[in-house]
Amino acid sequence: MTGSGESKYCESCALRDSLVRMGIRVDSFDYVLALMGNPNTGKSTVFNALTGLRQHTGNWTGKTVARMEGAFEFDGRRYKIVDLPGTYSLLSASVDEEVARDFVLFTRPDAVIVVVDATVLERNLNLVLQVLEITDRVVVCLNLMDEAERKGIRVDHRALSRELGVPVVPTAARQGVGLGLLVQTVAELVQGRIRTAPRRVKVDEQVEQALTELVPVLQQAYPDLPNARWVAMRLLDGDYNVRQSLESGELLRLARPDATDAEIQQAREHAPHILAHTATLQRKLEGTFRDRVVESLYAEAEAIARKVVHREGERRWDWEQKLDSLLTSRLWGLPLMALLLMLVLWVTIQGANYISEFLATGLFWVEEQGSRLFTGLGAPGWLTGFLWHGVYRGLAWVVSVMLPPMAIFFPIFTILEDMGYLPRVAFNMDRFFKKAGAHGKQALTMAMGLGCNAAGVVATRIINSPRERLIAILTNNFMPCNGRWPLLITMSMLFVAAAFPPVFAAAAAAGTLLAVMLIGIAVTFIVSAVLSRTILKGEASSFTLELPPYRKPNVLAVLYTSLIDRTMLVLWRAVVMAAPAGGVIWLLANIHLGGQSLSHWISGWLDPLGRAIGLDGVVLLAYIIAIPANEIVVPTIIMTYMGTGMMTELESLNDLRRLLVEGHGWTTLTAINLMLFSLLHNPCSTTILTVWRETKSTKWTWVATLLPLGIAFSLLFVLNTLVRWLGYR
Amino acid sequence: MFEGGLWVLLLFALLLLAPQWGLVPRWRQQRWLRSRDAIEDALMHIHQREHSGQLASVESLAGALNVPARLALALVQRMEGQGLLRTSAGGLTLTPEGHRLAIQVVRAHRLFERYLAYETSVPPQEVHELAHRLEHSVTPQQIEQLDAYMGHPLADPHGDPIPSATGEMPEMEGQSLVDFPIGKPAQIVHVEDEPPQVYAQIVAEGLRPGMVVTVVERSPTRMVLESDTEEHVLAPVVAANITVREAMPRVAAPSGERLGSLEPGEKATVVRVDDACQGLTRRRFLDLGITPGVEIEVVMRSPFGDPVAYRVRDSLIALRREQADWIWVRRNGGGQAMHGEVKSA
The missing domain is CATH 1.10.10.10 (Winged helix-like DNA-binding domain superfamily/Winged helix DNA-binding domain)
Known part of the structure; x- marks a missing residue:
């Protein structure tokens, strides 16, 4: 935080002392605030600074899809603050925009804070002007003043405030500069000590003519409507929600929040007449209404920006452009990207190894102590077995395998994201994805999938075209997540590397892993292409990709958020999913019927199916049990083969090799089958659940589950039949 | 046996x-x-x-x-x-009831045609077929949602009127291209798709509803039209299947060239977004501030040449070629925009 910045934007920093951050304790409050803004303006940073929460803020568009609530206390008053999705506009009726708009419209917050990026003021003003049409309780938070200063952009906030007719507070939220004044201003506004006179945009003559006809009609039906002009504009634009609220009479609640149901019933009578009037006017405007409105909004934004923004020199894009031309160059763009991805994966796998071992030692030591304690206390053997060797062991296994790679992979990824590099990756790769009918940003959700498919599916939110987003969701599973890496690594070392002289063994194993990943990528592209040409043909589609400015990553904040957020998430998942699975595994191995364990019986029944695809019943059983967590496939296989009562790992690879090859007749083909099955089979239960949550559709959840499974079975069946037919086995 | x-x-x-x-x-x-x-x-x-x-x-x-x-x-x-x-x-x-139902089917079909053509990436030649299949499986409520979502459009992509929910057909004003005055900008409002041979000729010429053309020459055997990009020569019998009306000033402005044809380093001023670009893409363009009169600079190509990044209103936006081609621009500074010529606002 620079001293000069302090003195410039923070006339009243002392105020911050009276700010009490209340996190998510939002149960009782005196005022409700809404936070709006374009994507990538530091809106979430403002939110976090005010509430003390640690919501992750990516250098992305469309990050905050669900709304987030927090609270703070100032001067003895409690404020609830709602972080609305970042949007460029309120006109194009995307889900984000509807969430944001309906909140402002129907919940009527006491004040709306619009966060704008001082370096791109003109485009941000488009949104501000739209918000000013809906409500006059607005405070503009002119953020990123530090960045503007670096780029030689000076924004006269007083002049801006005069132009807009609402208070404007300059801030640099990442440094915490100006937030005190922001809160102070908001407090004065909600208490009525600041009067606003919001600027309303005049559209061209024909539209104004239509408005002067429609507004009185609306006002006659709803005398108390505070923003009749805006409602009229929305009706002319064909806004479905506004039209609905008119037809249902709910619009009356806008005018009088305390309206009774009977009054609302009455209000419905006005609808046909108003809608008929609207239709006539719409026809006169020939479907160009929205164009005209946006053109006027931008004309106004330009005029304001011309008055208040002053540029010094042309040094603004200098180094950014140089970096861009390197990172997206024909020669260096792709190699740099590949190198970076390899580096990230290498660091993840190597680093995770150490932590994994450390965690495993500790956690299994606890198991030993626990079971010894139970035995010492005289607990029955089955209880000790079920709780410690079943439930606890499953949990410990998953945690020690899954947690470390995630704890390394996600922070690195998030830092790259914060710096603004990832959108450039999407830019570089888009050509391939376009051919498959997909979006360049899918490259990122796929990379995310390498860490965890559920996280990859959540990450598809950044794809703002419905069809391409669905494609990314349905195919994410073809990227092997870290739960599957251990199996792939073990198999490639045991069966492929062993076939080479020791000098090349490591390279062979690495090459096998690369091949598996390439197959995953190939399948992703093929399935994407097929989906986009068949069942997804009729879904809405459009491409735009914003390349945000490079920013210095906030490393500490990233580490904190991605460690705490994701660690908690992973631990929770381990408890909910892996623990019961561990219990089931123990039961299957230890309940005996007719002299054989349940797991033996079931794997026996599954055997013919397993053989058909070149595997066996034990492997299929392990995969069924491992639906909650793929990490436990190998230990379950070993357990069943050895007939032990709990998930087991072997000391050395040689022991494992002997068990598989000599004990159960595995060949290199079996290992290849297993790797392919691991790569292609159905997603884990967390991912399936996430798909459902993201798509809200049973149909797409089924497709996401059964499509990979079907592909895995048919591919392996064909492969193995072919091999058998050619006489190799 | x-x-x-x-x-x-x-x-x-x-x-x-x-x-x-x-x-x-x-x-x-x-x-x-x-x-x-x-x-x-x-x-x-x-x-x-x-x-x-x-x-x-x-x-x-x-x-x-x-x-x-x-x-x-x-x-x-x-x-x-x-x-x-x-x-x-x-x-x-x-019967009146049959008529009412028929109008509803026509409405569903044309709304779907419009939706598929403008909001999705279904290729034009498949739109009719797919719309035909979809029109039978929707509920009236879904149709109303579709209609509202697209802002109550008046015509389908061929320029055929879409009946309103109450069954009224919008009046399509206009006259046949055959007797439209020479030299006046005319906007195509409808293209008749029967008989198919004639329709195929119109499509081959790249003429479609929304386009602005000017008649430059007329004789009993042929008509010469000028559009933004090229000259079209039609037989009068073909021209008779095209309905036009006088173009409003906002679409009549000469278009210049397509944004996609510019090279990195060049700057241009947006003339307008093509009329045939509707729906989701047009709304995105508007949100990003791509409106007539705004300056746009070609910044860089991706390693494979597509997409290309443009600077609009101080932010960097990547567009694919076919999207950039919807945007009509006029080059700034006589093609020498590479060096300087920067206006500080």
């Missing part, structure tokens, strides 16, 4: 699958007769014929739906029983 068994099997298969009178085809015919598809397609056909002045008959219906006359007759009887149509001396006519 074996051979006998084979005969029985064959006979059984014949009974089951024989075309026309086999059990399975019969069952399917019965199902078809009762289906929404059959009734709606029939309504459309009869409605179209009424419109063209030559009433539909059982034969024309059979031809249109591609079924045997026997089935078409059964369908007509069925629909007559439902009070949807009447048989008169001249042919088949719709």
Whole structure:
């Protein structure tokens, strides 16, 4: 935080002392605030600074899809603050925009804070002007003043405030500069000590003519409507929600929040007449209404920006452009990207190894102590077995395998994201994805999938075209997540590397892993292409990709958020999913019927199916049990083969090799089958659940589950039949 | 014994699958007769014929739906029983109820055509087919949602009017291109898609509703039109299938060139977003501030040449080639925009 910045934007920093951050304790409050803004303006940073929460803020568009609530206390008053999705506009009726708009419209917050990026003021003003049409309780938070200063952009906030007719507070939220004044201003506004006179945009003559006809009609039906002009504009634009609220009479609640149901019933009578009037006017405007409105909004934004923004020199894009031309160059763009991805994966796998071992030692030591304690206390053997060797062991296994790679992979990824590099990756790769009918940003959700498919599916939110987003969701599973890496690594070392002289063994194993990943990528592209040409043909589609400015990553904040957020998430998942699975595994191995364990019986029944695809019943059983967590496939296989009562790992690879090859007749083909099955089979239960949550559709959840499974079975069946037919086995 | 068994099997298969009178085809015919598809397609056909002045008959219906006359007759009887149509001396006519339903089907079809053409990336030649399939499987409520989502459009991509929810057809004003005055900008409002041979010629010339053209020459044998990009030569019989009206000033401005044809480093001013670009893409453009008069700079190409990043209103936006081509621009600074010529605002 620079001293000069302090003195410039923070006339009243002392105020911050009276700010009490209340996190998510939002149960009782005196005022409700809404936070709006374009994507990538530091809106979430403002939110976090005010509430003390640690919501992750990516250098992305469309990050905050669900709304987030927090609270703070100032001067003895409690404020609830709602972080609305970042949007460029309120006109194009995307889900984000509807969430944001309906909140402002129907919940009527006491004040709306619009966060704008001082370096791109003109485009941000488009949104501000739209918000000013809906409500006059607005405070503009002119953020990123530090960045503007670096780029030689000076924004006269007083002049801006005069132009807009609402208070404007300059801030640099990442440094915490100006937030005190922001809160102070908001407090004065909600208490009525600041009067606003919001600027309303005049559209061209024909539209104004239509408005002067429609507004009185609306006002006659709803005398108390505070923003009749805006409602009229929305009706002319064909806004479905506004039209609905008119037809249902709910619009009356806008005018009088305390309206009774009977009054609302009455209000419905006005609808046909108003809608008929609207239709006539719409026809006169020939479907160009929205164009005209946006053109006027931008004309106004330009005029304001011309008055208040002053540029010094042309040094603004200098180094950014140089970096861009390197990172997206024909020669260096792709190699740099590949190198970076390899580096990230290498660091993840190597680093995770150490932590994994450390965690495993500790956690299994606890198991030993626990079971010894139970035995010492005289607990029955089955209880000790079920709780410690079943439930606890499953949990410990998953945690020690899954947690470390995630704890390394996600922070690195998030830092790259914060710096603004990832959108450039999407830019570089888009050509391939376009051919498959997909979006360049899918490259990122796929990379995310390498860490965890559920996280990859959540990450598809950044794809703002419905069809391409669905494609990314349905195919994410073809990227092997870290739960599957251990199996792939073990198999490639045991069966492929062993076939080479020791000098090349490591390279062979690495090459096998690369091949598996390439197959995953190939399948992703093929399935994407097929989906986009068949069942997804009729879904809405459009491409735009914003390349945000490079920013210095906030490393500490990233580490904190991605460690705490994701660690908690992973631990929770381990408890909910892996623990019961561990219990089931123990039961299957230890309940005996007719002299054989349940797991033996079931794997026996599954055997013919397993053989058909070149595997066996034990492997299929392990995969069924491992639906909650793929990490436990190998230990379950070993357990069943050895007939032990709990998930087991072997000391050395040689022991494992002997068990598989000599004990159960595995060949290199079996290992290849297993790797392919691991790569292609159905997603884990967390991912399936996430798909459902993201798509809200049973149909797409089924497709996401059964499509990979079907592909895995048919591919392996064909492969193995072919091999058998050619006489190799 | 074996051979006998084979005969029985064959006979059984014949009974089951024989075309026309086999059990399975019969069952399917019965199902078809009762289906929404059959009734709606029939309504459309009869409605179209009424419109063209030559009433539909059982034969024309059979031809249109591609079924045997026997089935078409059964369908007509069925629909007559439902009070949807009447048989008169001249042919088949719709009852008011039938007419109302037919209009709703037309509405659904044209709304879907518009949706598929403008909001999705379905190729133009597949739009009709897909819309035809979708129109039978929607609820009235979904249709209203679609209509509202697109802002109550008045015409489908061919320029055919979309009836309103209450069944009113919007008046399409305009005159035939054949007698439109020379030298005045004209906007195409409708392109007739029958007969297909003539329609194919119009499509091949790249003429479509929304486009602005100017008649530059007219003789009894040929007409010469000028559009933004090229010259079109049409036979008057083809021109007669194009309806135009005087272009409003906002679309009549000369377009310049497509944004996609500019090289990195060049700057240009947006003239307008093409009229044929509607829906989601147009809304995104507007949100990003791509409006007439704004300056746009080509910044860099991606390693494979597509997409290209543009600077608009101080932010960097990547667009794919076909999207950039929707944006009409005029180059700034006589092509020498590479060096300087930067206006500080």
